[in-house]
Amino acid sequence: MAILASSRAAGLPEIQVSPLQGALLYVLARSLGARRILEIGTLGGYSTTWLARGLAEGGRLVSLEIDPRHAAVASQNLRDAGVGDRVEIRVGPALDALERMTAEETVPFDLVFIDADKPSSPAYFDRAVALLRPGGLVLVDNVVRRGDVTDPTNPDVNVRGTRELLRHVANEPRVRATVIQSVGRKGHDGFLWAVRA
Numbered sequence: 001m002a003i004l005a006s007s008r009a010a011g012l013p014e015i016q017v018s019p020l021q022g023a024l025l026y027v028l029a030r031s032l033g034a035r036r037i038l039e040i041g042t043l044g045g046y047s048t049t050w051l052a053r054g055l056a057e058g059g060r061l062v063s064l065e066i067d068p069r070h071a072a073v074a075s076q077n078l079r080d081a082g083v084g085d086r087v088e089i090r091v092g093p094a095l096d097a098l099e100r101m102t103a104e105e106t107v108p109f110d111l112v113f114i115d116a117d118k119p120s121s122p123a124y125f126d127r128a129v130a131l132l133r134p135g136g137l138v139l140v141d142n143v144v145r146r147g148d149v150t151d152p153t154n155p156d157v158n159v160r161g162t163r164e165l166l167r168h169v170a171n172e173p174r175v176r177a178t179v180i181q182s183v184g185r186k187g188h189d190g191f192l193w194a195v196r197a
Ligand code: SAH
Pocket: 015, 016, 017, 040, 041, 042, 043, 044, 045, 046, 047, 048, 064, 065, 066, 067, 070, 092, 093, 094, 095, 115, 116, 117, 120
């Protein structure tokens, strides 16, 4: 996808989902018949574009991004990919946006993709479930990290944040969840999948 080239040219970190994971996001959005998708962590709009292409006719995607430079690159990429009209990027800390959306009792989402700062993942997950319709899906990226997430002594803040998320999800009665590992161009990692009861 041209998005990877233009993101690299703009100096963005190369931490997008892999192409196969992107295709999975499309498959899931499409098979859910998703009309409302929420993404946390836009970067250059690569995963955003896969998700937006999976939206049902007339569907909309909201993507939250803290870095205005990333959001600017993403806006251009989304326009170039022909999905700019379906996507709204909200620039600022995701937690603030999520609090606002919860207070405003926004129309529930069919699918939420969480892929931002990992120590905040448990908080994002909590808000995401509150914003999700019954039968809706929450996906979280980077929950395997080459197996690092299975090590309780690993000091990395991203690993610790993800371990906290997994503990939290296991005790969250509003969802049933699993983790699917994947191996591909981006190495060995995986998504958490949680469906709202
Ligand atoms: N989903 C993208 C990759 C996202 S990388 C893809 O696969 O193509 C993670 C992004 O989260 C970065 O752009 C980073 O700026 C953003 N981010 C980090 N902390 C954030 C926060 N507190 N609120 C919103 N976005 C945040």
